[in-house]
Amino acid sequence: MLSSFAFSVLLYYVLLNEVDNSLKIEQREIEAYIAEHGKLPEPMQLTNQKSSFTPIDRPLSKRKFIDVRMDSNGDHGSKNGRQLIFSTRVSNRLYRVEVVKSLEETEDLVRSIIIITLSTILLILVATLLINRIVLKRLWLPFYNTLSVMKKFKLGQHNSLQFEPSNLDEFAFMNKTLKEVTDNADKEYTLLKEFTENASHELQTPLAIIRTKLDLLIQDESLTEHHLRHLQGAYDAVQKMSRLNQSLLLLAKIENNQFHSTEYINLRDFLHDKIDELDELFADKHLKVAQKLAEAHITINPILCEILFNNLLANGIRHNHENGCISLDLSAGKCIISNSGIPNPLDNSRIFNRFYTSQFNTDHHGLGLAIIKQICDVSNIAISYHYNNGIHSFELSW
Amino acid sequence: MKILIIEDEPELSNSIYTYLNSERFVCEIAVDFHEAMDKISIYDYACIVLDIGLPGGSGLDILKELKANNKPDGVLIISARNSLDDKVNGLISGADDYLTKPFHLPELMARITAIIRRKSFDGKNSIQIDNISLDLTGKTVKVDDVLLDLTQKEYDLLLYFVSNKNKVISKNAIAEHLWGDNMDLADNYDFIYTHIKNLRKKLIAAGSEDRIKSIYGMGYKFSV
Incomplete structure (x- = not known):
C-alpha cells in the first residue's frame, strides 16, 4: 500500500x-x-x-x-x-x-496507470499464493508425514517407526536420523525397564531367605517375648519390602502391556461382590458404606479391574478414620468412590506420582495411586481427584 | 514320604529342608539341574519343590522330563515371578501348584501337604486329629461327630493350622494365607485375632482340647 x-x-x-x-x-x-x-x-x-x-x-x-x-x-x-x-x-x-x-x-x-499496476500486482500476488500453496504443500508433504509418524511415537512400544520413503535427500536424511534416535531411545528405555524388573526379581530370593529364616527362628521355644517383638519388627519390614517389590513389578508389567486381553465386565455385579468381600474391613473401622450402583459395563482386563478397585477401596479404608464413611456411586460410564479422611486436600498435581505419600500417612509405600493411574491409562479410563469438605473422591469415567 | 527340594540358593533350600523335615517327611536337596535330573530318574518323590531358574538348565525341562516319564511326583513350583507373569502361565499348567517368592514356610508346607493329599487320594479325603475330623471334599469339620458351623475363613485357618501342626505360624503368614493378594487391603492383624478367637471358641465348645496357643501375640501354634 x-x-x-x-x-x-x-x-x-x-x-x-x-x-x-x-x-x-x-x-x-x-x-x-x-x-x-x-x-x-x-x-x-x-x-x-x-x-x-x-x-x-x-x-x-x-x-x-x-x-x-x-x-x-x-x-x-x-x-x-x-x-x-x-x-x-x-x-x-x-x-x-x-x-x-x-x-x-x-x-x-496517473489513475489508469495506478489501476493497471495495482491489479497486476494483485494478480501476481494471488497467483504466487496459489502456486506456493500447491507447490509447498507437495514439497513439505514428506515432512508432515514424518511429523504425523513422530506424533504416534511412544517410548517402550517396541515398534520401530516406519517413515514413508522420500526421494528428497534432506527428508530422507531427517527420517533416517529420527529413526536412529527413536530406536536408540526405545532400546535404552527397554534396557532400563528390564533392569528395574530384573532388580525386583533378584530381590525376591533374598527376601524369601529372610522370611523363611524368620519362620524357622520363631519355632525356637527358648525365645522370650522380648525377642519375638524384635522378630515381629523384622517380619513387618520384610512384608513391606516384599509388597513394595511386588507393586514395582506390577507397574512394570502394566507398562509392558502384559495385560492386553480385555473382557466386557458388569461393573455393578463386580462392585457388589467386592463390597461383600471387604465387609470385614469396613466393619473393623466402623465405616458406613453408601452404595448407589446402577447398571454399568466396562471393557477392561479382569486382573487390572480387580487391582484397580482393590486399590481404590483400600485407599478409601486406609486413609479413613474410625466411624467414617465410604461411598460408591456407579452410573453408566462413570464411577465415583469417596471417603472421609484428613481435612485437607491432597496435592492434585502429585498424588499419582510414584512414592507420593501425604504427610499424614507415611506408613504405606505410596505406589497405590501410581498403579491406579497406570491401570486407568492403559484401560482408557479418565481419573480425577476432588476434595470437598473433608471428603476425598476419585472419579473414573470411560 | 520323600520330598525333593530343587533350589540353587543354599540358604533357601536349607530353610525349606529344616522346616519340612519331620517325622512325616524326608527331604533331599538338589542344587543344580544335573543333580536334580539324576535324582528324579532314580527315585520317586511324593512332592518336588522346584525353582525355575537353575544353573545348568531350566526347571521347565525337569518338569517336562517328569511328565514325559509319567512320573507320579507332585510338583510345586517356586519362582520369583508371580502368576500374573506371562512367562509363568505356561508353567502352571504342567505343575500341581505354584508359589511366588518370597513365601512363608507354613504356606509352602500347606501347599505341599495339599498336593500330597490330592495325589494319594484313596477314597477317604479327610484328616483326623484326635477327635477333630476335617472332610476336605465337603469342607466340613466335625468334633466327635458334631458338625461345626465354620465360616470359609475359619475352615481355611483350621486346615492351615493342621497342615502346620506343632509349628509356630506368624501373624504375617496367617494374614497372607487368608487374604492372599488382597493382603494389601488389610493393614492390621485384628482380623486374624477375631477369626482365631472364633475358631477356638467353636472348637472348644464342641468338645475339643484347646489346641491353638497364642505365642506372645506375634504368632499362633496348633499343638497336637
Whole structure:
C-alpha cells in the first residue's frame, strides 16, 4: 500500500514535470511568434489550454509555475490546471503572459496507470499464493508425514517407526536420523525397564531367605517375648519390602502391556461382590458404606479391574478414620468412590506420582495411586481427584 | 514320604529342608539341574519343590522330563515371578501348584501337604486329629461327630493350622494365607485375632482340647 502510494505520488510529479516542460515549450513558441511577427499571438481558449495577455508596467522577475483551478467550459465544476506566468516585451510594451494547461489528462493517466499496476500486482500476488500453496504443500508433504509418524511415537512400544520413503535427500536424511534416535531411545528405555524388573526379581530370593529364616527362628521355644517383638519388627519390614517389590513389578508389567486381553465386565455385579468381600474391613473401622450402583459395563482386563478397585477401596479404608464413611456411586460410564479422611486436600498435581505419600500417612509405600493411574491409562479410563469438605473422591469415567 | 527340594540358593533350600523335615517327611536337596535330573530318574518323590531358574538348565525341562516319564511326583513350583507373569502361565499348567517368592514356610508346607493329599487320594479325603475330623471334599469339620458351623475363613485357618501342626505360624503368614493378594487391603492383624478367637471358641465348645496357643501375640501354634 505504502509503495503504491509512493509510486503514484512519484508518477504524479514526473508527469507534472512533463506538463511544465510543455508549458516551457509553449513560452518559447509565444516568444518566437512575437520575434517573427512583432505582435502578440491571439489568446487561446481551448478546453485544455488557455493563454491570456495583460499589459504590465514592470517586468516579472522570473517565470513561475503555479497550480490553479481552471474554469471548464460548459462544465460547472472546475478542474486542476498548471499555469505558467512570465513577462515578455512586444514593441516596447511589457505584457504579462499566462498560459494554463489542464491537468485532467495527466490525472486520468496517473489513475489508469495506478489501476493497471495495482491489479497486476494483485494478480501476481494471488497467483504466487496459489502456486506456493500447491507447490509447498507437495514439497513439505514428506515432512508432515514424518511429523504425523513422530506424533504416534511412544517410548517402550517396541515398534520401530516406519517413515514413508522420500526421494528428497534432506527428508530422507531427517527420517533416517529420527529413526536412529527413536530406536536408540526405545532400546535404552527397554534396557532400563528390564533392569528395574530384573532388580525386583533378584530381590525376591533374598527376601524369601529372610522370611523363611524368620519362620524357622520363631519355632525356637527358648525365645522370650522380648525377642519375638524384635522378630515381629523384622517380619513387618520384610512384608513391606516384599509388597513394595511386588507393586514395582506390577507397574512394570502394566507398562509392558502384559495385560492386553480385555473382557466386557458388569461393573455393578463386580462392585457388589467386592463390597461383600471387604465387609470385614469396613466393619473393623466402623465405616458406613453408601452404595448407589446402577447398571454399568466396562471393557477392561479382569486382573487390572480387580487391582484397580482393590486399590481404590483400600485407599478409601486406609486413609479413613474410625466411624467414617465410604461411598460408591456407579452410573453408566462413570464411577465415583469417596471417603472421609484428613481435612485437607491432597496435592492434585502429585498424588499419582510414584512414592507420593501425604504427610499424614507415611506408613504405606505410596505406589497405590501410581498403579491406579497406570491401570486407568492403559484401560482408557479418565481419573480425577476432588476434595470437598473433608471428603476425598476419585472419579473414573470411560 | 520323600520330598525333593530343587533350589540353587543354599540358604533357601536349607530353610525349606529344616522346616519340612519331620517325622512325616524326608527331604533331599538338589542344587543344580544335573543333580536334580539324576535324582528324579532314580527315585520317586511324593512332592518336588522346584525353582525355575537353575544353573545348568531350566526347571521347565525337569518338569517336562517328569511328565514325559509319567512320573507320579507332585510338583510345586517356586519362582520369583508371580502368576500374573506371562512367562509363568505356561508353567502352571504342567505343575500341581505354584508359589511366588518370597513365601512363608507354613504356606509352602500347606501347599505341599495339599498336593500330597490330592495325589494319594484313596477314597477317604479327610484328616483326623484326635477327635477333630476335617472332610476336605465337603469342607466340613466335625468334633466327635458334631458338625461345626465354620465360616470359609475359619475352615481355611483350621486346615492351615493342621497342615502346620506343632509349628509356630506368624501373624504375617496367617494374614497372607487368608487374604492372599488382597493382603494389601488389610493393614492390621485384628482380623486374624477375631477369626482365631472364633475358631477356638467353636472348637472348644464342641468338645475339643484347646489346641491353638497364642505365642506372645506375634504368632499362633496348633499343638497336637
